[in-house]
Amino acid sequence: MRQMLMILAAVTAGALFAAAPTGAKHQLSTHILDISQGAPASGVTIVLYRMTEDGGWTKVAEGVTDQNGRIGNFLPETQSNDGIYKLRFETRGYFKAQGLDSIYPFVEVVFEIKGSSHYHIPITLSANGYGTYRGN
Numbered sequence: 001m002r003q004m005l006m007i008l009a010a011v012t013a014g015a016l017f018a019a020a021p022t023g024a025k026h027q028l029s030t031h032i033l034d035i036s037q038g039a040p041a042s043g044v045t046i047v048l049y050r051m052t053e054d055g056g057w058t059k060v061a062e063g064v065t066d067q068n069g070r071i072g073n074f075l076p077e078t079q080s081n082d083g084i085y086k087l088r089f090e091t092r093g094y095f096k097a098q099g100l101d102s103i104y105p106f107v108e109v110v111f112e113i114k115g116s117s118h119y120h121i122p123i124t125l126s127a128n129g130y131g132t133y134r135g136n
Contacts, residue, residue: 027081027113028074029120032065032089036126040069044094048074051084060085077116086110087121095127102127 028048032041044065049057063071075081087109095102104125109132113119120135 024073025077026073026075027077027116027118028085029070029072029118030074030087031068031070031120031122033069033122033124034126035124040067041065041094041125042067042069043097044069045090046071047088047090049086049088051086057086075113080116081113082115084110084112089123089125091125100127104130 030046032044033039034041042065046063046065047059048061050060052058061074063074065071089107089109091102091107092105104127107123107125107130109121109123111119111121111134118136121132122135124131
């Protein structure tokens with residue numbers, strides 16, 4: 001029993017170490033959970049924009065969700081990132097690859113960053129609906 005507990009502790013510690021972020025820290029992360037599949041949505045392009053003073057949008061970054069449906073490296077913490085942002089989730093190709101029609105060719109989520117805390121802005125998604133919230 002003791003040996004089994006030691007193996008379990010070693011495996012758990014290894015998993016935690018492997019999941020720990022490395023390198024630069026980022027203020028913004030996101031992910032997509034496909035609630036119709038009960039699984040992360042991988043391979044989805046997400047574009048980050050920042051609102052300009054005249055109300056337009058400037059592209060800041062772009063990424064593709066990993067196998068866990070995540071992008072964790074938007075907005076390096078090396079500078080102030082206060083402002084209004086928009087994440088554009090390019091969902092059309094994701095649903096097309098599944099042979100599904102969706103009423104959402106893309107989903108845009110607008111939010112404001114104030115201060116230096118971390119912002120996690122995910123979406124839950126299906127071909128006929130989506131939701132968002134501020135995660136952690």
